[in-house]
Amino acid sequence: xxxFVRLEIADGIGTIRLDRPKVNALNDQVTAELAEAARAxxxxxxxAVIIYGGERVFAGGAxxxxxxxxxxxxxxARSGRLQAAMNLVAGLGKPVVAAITGYALGGGLELALxxxxxxxxxxxxxGQPEIQLGIIPGAGGTQRLPRLVxxxxxxxxxxxxxxxxxxEALEIGLVDRVVPDESVYxxxxxxxxxxxxxxxxxxxxxxxxxxxGLGVDLATGLEIERIQFAALFGTDDQxxxxxxxxxxxxxxxxxxxx
Numbered sequence: 001x002x003x004f005v006r007l008e009i010a011d012g013i014g015t016i017r018l019d020r021p022k023v024n025a026l027n028d029q030v031t032a033e034l035a036e037a038a039r040a041x042x043x044x045x046x047x048a049v050i051i052y053g054g055e056r057v058f059a060g061g062a063x064x065x066x067x068x069x070x071x072x073x074x075x076x077a078r079s080g081r082l083q084a085a086m087n088l089v090a091g092l093g094k095p096v097v098a099a100i101t102g103y104a105l106g107g108g109l110e111l112a113l114x115x116x117x118x119x120x121x122x123x124x125x126x127g128q129p130e131i132q133l134g135i136i137p138g139a140g141g142t143q144r145l146p147r148l149v150x151x152x153x154x155x156x157x158x159x160x161x162x163x164x165x166x167x168e169a170l171e172i173g174l175v176d177r178v179v180p181d182e183s184v185y186x187x188x189x190x191x192x193x194x195x196x197x198x199x200x201x202x203x204x205x206x207x208x209x210x211x212x213g214l215g216v217d218l219a220t221g222l223e224i225e226r227i228q229f230a231a232l233f234g235t236d237d238q239x240x241x242x243x244x245x246x247x248x249x250x251x252x253x254x255x256x257x258x
Contacts, residue, residue: 013047014046016050024054047200049094051089096116097115099119201235202235
């Protein structure tokens, strides 16, 4: 368990909890601890993951005080480590939801973008304000954001550096659900609870087929899907799932993740 990032596990759900007062700024230590937590969350007994910054703020972005006097070589290395941590979160072979309270700005939003789903509180504000500092997003904002909301909306958010209110974020698809602020974490748990007892290998295959397929042409994507589909016929979950369907009808199977 790190000083600022910890992994809490309950009922098959792992919560990656950011806790660096006041705004969970992403310095080098937070980045390293986030990467460590993501690696730990890959364990088979964790079936879904929530990323949560607490009741007041998700993550306010990078530590500007640290970056202000940094040069090219230092930031090339630092951004590489930050991207690697985000990629570990994005690459988790299980459903991941970001539970967003308060602000998700800069690197904070980029962390949320690495999740599969985003639940936001009614007063949450999201944005990529880097342009206002004379730079651009460096941990996925120019790549994951347009893939999620489309290039024009992403350019508006990145070019202006403005903050997006929760209602607009829901409208443009930046978040998937908006709930009262005090209900954010529970709503995130409710969203992924359905997966905690699901077929873990099939969920991983579905996630990988979608994510990998988005980066290739259609023919290659279809081949990725075909291979993933066929591979699942070597799993216990496929056999028990189909047997349960034939004997008991749909939605009654018990899966072991094997």
